[in-house]
Each structure stands twice: as C-alpha cells, then as structure tokens.
Amino acid sequence: MEVASNPSIVPLAEALFVEMRESGFGSYCLTCTARYAKHLSDFMDREDLRVYDEMTGSAFLEEFCQTHHGATHQRIKLFIARINAIQSGAGFIAHRKLAVPAALPVKLEMLLERYRQYCAGKGNCETTVQRNEHCCRSFLKLLEDDGICDSDEITSATVSAALLRVTSVRALPAIRTFLRFLAENKYLECDYSFLVPHVRPPQPIPSVYSVEEIQRIEAQVRYDAINGITTIGKRDYAMLLMATRLGLRPCDIVSLTFSELDFKKEAIRIVQEKTDTPLELPMLPIIRDALLDYINHARGSHSNQYVFLSIQPPYSHVSTGTFSCDVRNAILAAGIDRNGRGVCARVFRSSLASSMVNDGVPYEVARQTLGHRDKNAIRHYAKLDVKQLRLYALEPPAATGRFAEILSGRCAVK
Numbered sequence: 001m002e003v004a005s006n007p008s009i010v011p012l013a014e015a016l017f018v019e020m021r022e023s024g025f026g027s028y029c030l031t032c033t034a035r036y037a038k039h040l041s042d043f044m045d046r047e048d049l050r051v052y053d054e055m056t057g058s059a060f061l062e063e064f065c066q067t068h069h070g071a072t073h074q075r076i077k078l079f080i081a082r083i084n085a086i087q088s089g090a091g092f093i094a095h096r097k098l099a100v101p102a103a104l105p106v107k108l109e110m111l112l113e114r115y116r117q118y119c120a121g122k123g124n125c126e127t128t129v130q131r132n133e134h135c136c137r138s139f140l141k142l143l144e145d146d147g148i149c150d151s152d153e154i155t156s157a158t159v160s161a162a163l164l165r166v167t168s169v170r171a172l173p174a175i176r177t178f179l180r181f182l183a184e185n186k187y188l189e190c191d192y193s194f195l196v197p198h199v200r201p202p203q204p205i206p207s208v209y210s211v212e213e214i215q216r217i218e219a220q221v222r223y224d225a226i227n228g229i230t231t232i233g234k235r236d237y238a239m240l241l242m243a244t245r246l247g248l249r250p251c252d253i254v255s256l257t258f259s260e261l262d263f264k265k266e267a268i269r270i271v272q273e274k275t276d277t278p279l280e281l282p283m284l285p286i287i288r289d290a291l292l293d294y295i296n297h298a299r300g301s302h303s304n305q306y307v308f309l310s311i312q313p314p315y316s317h318v319s320t321g322t323f324s325c326d327v328r329n330a331i332l333a334a335g336i337d338r339n340g341r342g343v344c345a346r347v348f349r350s351s352l353a354s355s356m357v358n359d360g361v362p363y364e365v366a367r368q369t370l371g372h373r374d375k376n377a378i379r380h381y382a383k384l385d386v387k388q389l390r391l392y393a394l395e396p397p398a399a400t401g402r403f404a405e406i407l408s409g410r411c412a413v414k
Helices: 010-022 027-046 054-067 070-088 106-121 126-145 156-163 169-184 211-227 233-244 250-254 285-297 320-333 347-358 363-370 377-384 386-391 401-408
Strands: 267-271 278-282
Touching: 010 027, 010 070, 027 054, 027 070, 054 070, 106 126, 106 169, 126 156, 126 169, 156 169, 211 233, 211 320, 211 347, 233 250, 233 285, 233 320, 233 347, 250 320, 347 363
Parallel strands: none
Antiparallel strands: 267 278
16 A cells, blocks of 8 residues: 655544544555555645645645546545544545535635625525625636635626636626625725626426326336335335435435434425525335335334435445435336436426326415425426416417418518
C-alpha cells in the first residue's frame, strides 16, 4: 500500500483509515484512499507546503482533475471532503459525493454567509438555502475572476459581464434576490437586480405511466422478491409500493426511519425533506406486509435508524440514485415501452397525481395526499388529462375575409 510522507497529511490519513475500517470499508477502498493520500502528499512536497488547509485541498483538486481521467474526479473530491471534515472536526463523511466549494475572497465570503443567514431566516428549507448558496457562490466566483474582491468594486459593468457567463438560467432568480439583498442592506450603493434577465426555464410535461403499466412493474419486482432473483428484491418491492401507492418522493422514501412507522395505528408520519412540512399517510395493508417481509427476512439485524439499507458497508440508507436505478431496471424487465418517458423513481409520484386528477379527485384532496404546500401545485398535472381537457376545448372561430377565400380555394396563396 502506498504511504503518504508529508507530516501534515500523515495524521489526517491515519485518522481517515481508522474511520473507514470501523465503518466496514473493504481493502479496495482503503487502497484507493491510501493512493489519493500519497498523491496529496506528493503535491504538498512539490509545492513545499507543510500545513494542510482547505485552500491546499482546492489547489490539489484543480491540478489532479487536469491530469487524471474524469472517472476519478468524483472519488478524489470525496477524499478531499473527508480529509477536510476530519481536519475541521466535523466527523466522517461516509457516502455523500461532496464537491469542495470554491474558495472566495474573505469579504465576498462574508456577503455570501450573510445572504445564507437571510435565506434561512425567511424559513427556506435547507435544500433551498444550499441551492441559493451554490448559485450565488458561482456568480461571485465569476466576479472574482474579473478581479472583484469586495462589494465596493461591484458595478453595473462587472455584474453584466459576470451574468453573460452564467451557464444555467435556473441560477438567475437566486442571483437576482442576492443582488437585491445586497442593495437593501447597504452592501451595494445601487440595486443591480434589474440587470438579471427574466428567463423562464421550460416546464416539461411530467412523465406518467398508466395504472396497468404500474401494476406490471409492481408484479415484476414482487416476482423478484418472492423468488429471490435479486438479493435486494424485498427491499425494492417495499420501496416501490411507497412510491406507487402513496406517491412519496424518493428522498423521503430512502430516508425513512423506524420512528416514522406506526404499525399499531397503520400510519406513516414523516417530515418532508423538500418542504419541511409534516405529512401523515395510511400504511396500506400491501405496504405493511411488504415492510414486515423486508424487515424480518432481508434487512438483517443492523441497528441503523433507517429502514432501507444498502447491501454494502457502511450500511447507510439507500441513495436516491440507487433507488432510481432499481426502478429503471424494473421498468425494462417488465417489458414496458418507455416511449420517451422518464425511468427514475419520481415518475410514480407524477403518475399517481395524474391518475387522481383523471379519476376526478378534487385538487385539494390530491394536493394534501401528495403533501404539496402550494395550493396550485397539483394543477400542473391537469395538462396530462387530455380527455378532460377536450371537454373545455373552444370551437375555433369561423374563417372570414381573405382567409376564408383561401380555405375554400377561391383565392390562391401568393
């Protein structure tokens, strides 16, 4: 096994190895981690760096990603995130693929932190706060690339130049509110939010599967669970039913804990990750039976609080990516023609919503069942009910004048 020699890296690497061994990581993962530690140690020796910090980690990442194959980029980023977490005392990062955020000048970092506190104070959920922070950090990084290190140096010209290089229109709303926040709190003399263009991202029509198709998917996964074709069939079947029968979001399914299951009252009570609002749903008999079958015969005796566990160490909860991959495999195994539709786990939520709308379930009932906070959210699925929309279609007005003559053939089109 390769060994790091830099005196600043050795204790961090040793602490990381201990955490990984205790979490059940195998020899291959430990060997890869040792190799990455050696790369980092060699980089610091070349640059004559004796003390490791996050800036050193960022510089190492930049060089490594330029000289190594893209397939290793996520793994080396996770390694640096683990080293940073151990150094700061934040603890061990087991699975999350965390990119190291771009470092900003101190004064710009302070503005971003103030904005983050502002978003959190407004009651935004943590996911929204993190998304806004990421968008604004990227924008500030563009300003830094133009030599801006303080809010006093921000002008309409520098803002416009940075906006021209923003690659995602979905970041624009966060940047607009960020600039407005800076002006309202006197960090900027002028409000440059008007410079941010109003671009509405395209709203794709949700992918939906019919009731018959979903029944085929459920039957396929249930067959695998009963016949032991896959070692995780019982887990996947229970997770699938929570998506198809209750419409739960994948993030809420994979993070489900035992404290949220009430088998006596046959209820499931969660706090939704996306909206941070409570939701109580009935534990349907088919879901109860699938859960008990998985817990008693396939999950194992792990003391982890999460219900659905990975099959490899460190036995944390299943990721949404793994769940969506399992769903994709089930759809293909059931022989269903995708016809351009999505194959991730979210499709069952939109399918249930569409089915409820098509069956004439009141919007408010459907909204509460799916846990939407916005009263108009469920109306998004009305566009999928073509049969119902035809009832409200307007007759086209009768053609008149020259257009009528063209339609009747009495006048040629020039």
